[in-house]
Amino acid sequence: MDKKEVSVVLEEIALLLEMKGDNPFKIRAYTNAARSIELLDQDIEELVAKGRLGEIKGIGKALQEKIEELVTTGTLKYYEDLKQSFPKGLFELLKIPGLGPKRVKIIYDNLGITTLEELEYACNENRLAGLPGFGYKTQENILNGIENFKEYKDKFLFSEAYREAEILIEYLKTCEFVDYIDIAGSLRRKKEIIKDIDILVGSDHGEKVMDFFVNFTHIKEVVAKGTTKTSLRLESGIAVDLRVVSTKQYPYALHHFTGSKEHNTAMRHYAKQKNIKMNEYGLFNVSDNSLILCYSEEDIFSTLGMQYIPPEIRENTGEIEIALKNQLPDFVIFDDIIGILHVHSNYSDGRCAISELAEYAYKLGYKYIGISDHSKSASYAHGLNEEDIMQQHEEIDRLNKKFSHFKILKGIEVDILKNGSLDYNTEVLESFDFVIASVHSNFSMNKEEMTERILKAMDNPYVTILGHPTGRLLLSRPAYEIEMEKVFQKALENGVAIEINANPHRLDLDWRWCRRAKDLGIKFAICPDTHDLEGFSHMQYGVGIARKGWLEKGDIINCYGVDNFI
Incomplete structure (x- = not known):
């Protein structure tokens, strides 16, 4: 164990x-x-x-x-x-x-x-x-x-399924008969909630691959075993489907089994207009049923006269039409993020000292870190009073003298109170480099009341970022009722960035809203909302949501250098 x-x-x-x-x-x-x-x-x-x-x-x-x-x-x-x-x-x-x-x-x-x-x-x-x-x-x-x-029930967080899939992939890579292997399905598309894990293998020895697969140590039950498809359930409860196709079929099958169903339907419809039949086995000329050779997914899209469409956006939300015009965004990648924000220290409910957090962020290659502890109303999280803030800022000033080419920023995650006011007065808020304003209580307010509460908070000139804007906890608590269009308009008017909270239990803002906010010109911050060092790894999930929401480097404020960020 x-x-x-x-x-x-x-x-x-x-x-x-x-x-x-x-x-x-x-x-x-x-x-x-x-x-x-x-x-x-x-x-x-x-x-x-x-x-x-x-x-x-x-x-x-x-x-x-x-x-x-x-x-x-x-x-x-x-x-x-x-x-x-x-x-x-x-x-x-x-x-x-x-x-x-x-x-x-x-x-x-x-x-x-x-x-x-x-x-x-x-x-x-x-x-x-x-x-x-x-x-x-x-x-x-x-x-x-x-x-x-x-x-x-029988649904899992992306992070849980992805961890299990990575372990399975590493195991299958040790099989000598595996030539190609990838995660497929909704997991490859980085959906926030996953029903099962799809894995695709390219091999000309399907039976031997399946024999190897069912000997994985953490299997609860083998549901069905064949030479091209095997289904099983892991000890964690997650169902896994492994499909094996020939190495020649692999690129076509990878596209098909990545989905989504709606994307695939639209792709087949477009291919038909070009007299091409498209399925998991290949691209075929309708005239003589001859195979059009493709050695990668990139070749498939190129053959159909379009840009390569990243897996994250294959949801039939206009990606095909835009790829045909060669106008897809230059999607943000993990390495574009150079600052890490919304990090809790042991001043509130975090487990690590500021020095430990800063040194870890520096080793990971970040250029700055934004300490963002809870405000005083969050008594359950040991929120900071005014004296605590002074002490913390003095410590940050001391630590910053020890670093070159790295900066610790003074931030706060301030509670938006029920009436829309913030937890501190103007003088205190003025002392921070940035302020994340978040709702942590009274989630059952009606849509009008909750919207007005948040709009009032965003009118405060010291608010930099609206934290986890819908308050949802995946598989646990639904989003509170809120008029997002009004929130976006206020963000645009006041220059408030919207957080993409990368904690896998939140992934909030929902990717479905990201593209709308981007079209309006709103900026975002991808933040791990971490309380320990392990939580730094959550950033990858936030980047996945940002890509799924069509975001680029320029849309995200912690892709900026520290001076531009401030």
Whole structure:
């Protein structure tokens, strides 16, 4: 087991102990251990092999023995026994927003409910409202949570699916019979929500590739196995389809299986106008059914007389017509980003010191970093009061003297309060290099109220960036109601950039809105919204959304040098 898998097991043990009503200190010990393991810089297998687990803060002898058992055997008897003491369906109940271990225990103890279906029935029969600590509003929220869960079931964040796909790709590359390999489908198009993983292999030995594929270690079940297509489900729950085509067919199949369905339909329709039949097997002259040889996707588009269309924008939203005119944008790439903004430090709810964050950003090749801790209303996140801000700015000034060709900027993620005002007065806001204004509360306001709230905040002359503009949490919380056209007009009037929050749980602004905002002349900031060093890697997801939204380097303010940015 790797550190992430160990951390998940420890978290689940904490949840199970909480449902049992066990000792709070014991529960906290498992929760803290899970976090410590997840944040480890070292390889956990190496620590176990050298007997150094005890050096980690909060891991005593009993926990050390359990973690060693997990890492060395891949299982833990204590954990398996604990799971057996509860009905299996209770774990699914914990996935419903607003249902923590304590509430699940109350429901189970009082009503004997063990499945999602029983819970939904009980809500509809009005049986939860009278339970201790519940009520009609809680019951309504649980019912809404069940609807959301059913809608999002068997769907995964892009980041989760992409990590799994990368591991599979690396595994398949070690097969001697694999000549070409790529991720395909919605994952290659960088859709924010993924139903399954599609992988395409070019090989003239399909059966041998499939035999190799089904021997992957993290398979839960092989659903169907053939010589050209095999479907399986990983231990994570994600379904995977592997298709194998001949090396000659590979470019055509890669385009076809990347999709989207709508893009493919439009491409076939256009090809037909040129007397060409197009499918996953090739491009064929209609007159004699002869194959038009293409050695890459670029050749396919060139043969049809158009620019190469990047996978991200193959959604039939005008890309074909514009590619025919040779007018596609010069899409932003990861290396265009030279500044990293919306980074939380340990002054608020981040895990790292400013010096650590700055040194890491510098090593990654960024030219500047914008520290953006929470403002004082965010008490849950240890938001900064005025004294904290002064102390932080003094530290940033000291640190900046140590760097050459790198700059730490003084930023803040300031709460937009319910009435649209910001968390600090003018004098405080004036002390920052940039200000990200975000909504973190009162998400249920109606569309008119929420829109006016945000417009008022954007009228503040110190607001630089509107943070995660729709407030959505993918697979968890829908966007709040808001009139985006009015927000865009205000952004244009006041020179406020719109954030593309690259955190894989947000990916907000939605790519579908990016192109509209770009057409209006609005600028963007791609930000990781990170609370640790690992979160710096989120930038790749934000760049994917920006490309999917047709954005170029010039559209994004943290592609600018530090002087131009300021």
